Amino acid sequence: MMNMIKEGLENNGLITAFAIIGIVMYIAYFLSDKLTKGRVHGSAIAIMFGLILAYIGGVNTGGEKGISDIQLFSGIGLMGGGMLRDFAIIATAFGANFSEVKKTGISGITALFFGVFYSFVIGVIIALCFGYRDPVALTTIGGGAVTYIVGPVSGTAIGASSDIIALSIAVGLIKSISVMILTPVFAKKIKLNNPRTAMIYGGVIGTTSGVAAGLAATDVKLVPYGAMTATFYTGLGCLLVPSILFLLTEIIF
Amino acid sequence: MIIFGVALLSICMLIGVIVGDALGGLMGVEANVGGVGVSMLLLVLAVDYLKKKNKLQVKSEEGIAFWGGIYIPIVVAMSAQQNVVAALDGGGMALLAGVVVVVVGFLSIPFISRIGEKAKVKEQEIELSILPKEQIK
Numbered sequence: 001m002m003n004m005i006k007e008g009l010e011n012n013g014l015i016t017a018f019a020i021i022g023i024v025m026y027i028a029y030f031l032s033d034k035l036t037k038g039r040v041h042g043s044a045i046a047i048m049f050g051l052i053l054a055y056i057g058g059v060n061t062g063g064e065k066g067i068s069d070i071q072l073f074s075g076i077g078l079m080g081g082g083m084l085r086d087f088a089i090i091a092t093a094f095g096a097n098f099s100e101v102k103k104t105g106i107s108g109i110t111a112l113f114f115g116v117f118y119s120f121v122i123g124v125i126i127a128l129c130f131g132y133r134d135p136v137a138l139t140t141i142g143g144g145a146v147t148y149i150v151g152p153v154s155g156t157a158i159g160a161s162s163d164i165i166a167l168s169i170a171v172g173l174i175k176s177i178s179v180m181i182l183t184p185v186f187a188k189k190i191k192l193n194n195p196r197t198a199m200i201y202g203g204v205i206g207t208t209s210g211v212a213a214g215l216a217a218t219d220v221k222l223v224p225y226g227a228m229t230a231t232f233y234t235g236l237g238c239l240l241v242p243s244i245l246f247l248l249t250e251i252i253f
Numbered sequence: 254m255i256i257f258g259v260a261l262l263s264i265c266m267l268i269g270v271i272v273g274d275a276l277g278g279l280m281g282v283e284a285n286v287g288g289v290g291v292s293m294l295l296l297v298l299a300v301d302y303l304k305k306k307n308k309l310q311v312k313s314e315e316g317i318a319f320w321g322g323i324y325i326p327i328v329v330a331m332s333a334q335q336n337v338v339a340a341l342d343g344g345g346m347a348l349l350a351g352v353v354v355v356v357v358g359f360l361s362i363p364f365i366s367r368i369g370e371k372a373k374v375k376e377q378e379i380e381l382s383i384l385p386k387e388q389i390k
Binding site: 017018021022024025043046047049050051053054055057058059062064065066067068073076077079080081084085086087088089090091092093094095096097098101107110111114115118119122123126127130141144145149150153166167169170171172173174175176177178179180182186189190191192196197200201203204205208209212213216220223224227228229231232234235236238239 | 262263265269270280283284288289292294297301314317318323324325326327328329330332335336338339340341345347353354355356357358359361362363365
C-alpha cells in the first residue's frame, strides 16, 4: 500500500511539489499570522522552511540539491529550478512600470559596479584574515563573496584547487541565504519600499536567488525592479573577477 | 485566451535567454548575461504596445498574472534545493564572509541612492553631461 502511494507521488513529481509547497506556504502564513501577527512575512517563514528542508535533504542523502535529492521530492527540484524561476520572475515584470526603470538608470548601473567590487574586496579581506595569501585563492574566495556562481566560474578560469572552489561556493551560498533572511529585517532601515531603492538593492546585493527571495519576503511588488539589476550582476562578476580584479590581486599580493 | 498571455511570456523569455547567452559568449564569459533582464524589458514593452492597441484581452493577462502569482512558491521550492549542508561545511570563514558582505551591502545602499539623487539634479543643470564627476571618484 505504502509503495503504491510512494510510486504515485514519485511518478507525478511536479504535481507532488505543487501540493507540498502549497502546504508549506499554508503553514507559514498561518504561523506568520498567529505567532507574529503578520510582523514576520509569511513568505519569509516559508523560505526558512525551505532552507530547513534543504538541510534535511542534504544530511539524509549527502547530495547537493537539498530536499530534491530525496526521490519523493525530486519534483521540487523542477519546480524551484532555474527555468521556472526565471519564467516566474519575468512574469512579475508584468506589474512593473517602465518609467521607474528608466528614472533609476544611472544609479542602478553605479550600484552594479559598486556591488561587485565591494563584495570582492570584503571576500579577499576575510580570506586574508583566515591566512590565505595565494592570489588565486584570494580571487576565488572574493568571487564567491560576489555570488556562488562567480566564485566557481572565476576559480576554474584561473586554475584554483577544488577545495578553494568549494569554499567560494559556500561563501556565496551563505551570502544568498543571509540575504533571504536579513532583507526583511533590514528593509525598514534602508527604506526598501520603493522601486528605485529596490533596483539599487538588486545592484548592490546582486545574487539573483537571494535578491528574489529577499524582496518576495519584503514586498512582492518590488521583485521585478530588484531582479532587473540583479540579473546583470552575475554576468558582470564573471567578467570582472577573473580578469581585472585577479590582476589587481596578483599585483598587490 | 489564457494561453496567449503564457505564450507571449514564453516568447519573451526565450528571446531574452538567447540574447543573454549571446552576450555572455561575446564577452567570453560562461554565464548568461542579463537574459532575464532583457526578457523583462521585452515583456513590459510588448504589454505596453498591445495595451495601446487594446489587443491584450483580460483573459490573456491572467495567463501572465498566474505565473507572476506562483512566483513566491517557486522561490520557496528554490530555497528547498539549496546546498545548505555545503554552505555550513564552509566553516567559520564562509559564514563570516557571507554575512559580513551582506550587512555591509545593506548599509551602503542609502549612500548609493544618494549618489544617484545628486547626479540627477546635476544632470538637469548641465545639458550634455556624461557621468557626473563625483560618481567616478
